[in-house]
Amino acid sequence: MKTILTCLSLFAIDGDTVECDGQRVRLLGDGVPNVRGIDTPETWKPNCQRELQWGLAAKDRTKELLRAPGVKVEDSGERDRYGRILGAVRLPDGRTVGGVLLSEGLAAEWRPGYRADWCG
Numbered sequence: 090m091k092t093i094l095t096c097l098s099l100f101a102i103d104g105d106t107v108e109c110d111g112q113r114v115r116l117l118g119d120g121v122p123n124v125r126g127i128d129t130p131e132t133w134k135p136n137c138q139r140e141l142q143w144g145l146a147a148k149d150r151t152k153e154l155l156r157a158p159g160v161k162v163e164d165s166g167e168r169d170r171y172g173r174i175l176g177a178v179r180l181p182d183g184r185t186v187g188g189v190l191l192s193e194g195l196a197a198e199w200r201p202g203y204r205a206d207w208c209g
Contacts, residue, residue: 094162094176095134104129104147104190106173108156113173114136116121116151117186122167122175123136127187127196130207137208154178154186182200 096109103118105127120126129151130144154160159181167175178186190196199203 091176092164092166093173094164094174096162099160099162099178101148101155103132104144104151104195105187107151107162107178107186113169113171114162114164114176115169116177116185116187116190117165117175117177118185118198119177120187122165123200123201126175126199127185128189128199128203128205129190129196130205140207143195147190149191150193150195151186154189157181160186167174182189184185 097108099107101107107114111168114129114189118127129147130140132144132148135144136139140149159182163177163179165175169175187196
């Protein structure tokens with residue numbers, strides 16, 4: 090069951106993780122928890138310079154999208170293995186931040202067994 094979180098403070102940790110009042114939210118895009126989501130390049134301990142550059146671009150775009158008035162953070166009720174909320178940030182026009190990142194080539198679709206290679 091989706092719950093809308095009220096965030097007094099909302100900011101990007103990286104391209105696919107935001108923080109809402111101290112709670113980390115792993116973005117699913119338009120996906121389903123533990124079935125389909127998004128992944129962006131790492132900014133913390135990237136495997137190569139290319140990954141870092143793409144990761145910073147994804148984070149910057151996420152930051153930009155979070156500034157839209159009326160964004161809503163949806164909690165799916167599920168958590169990932171690190172205890173982060175699996176959810177979405179929905180823009181006023183109905184799109185999700187994760188969906189925008191996918192459509193702009195700043196994220197890849199995540200599925201079980203997925204392994205990123207941002208350096209290849």
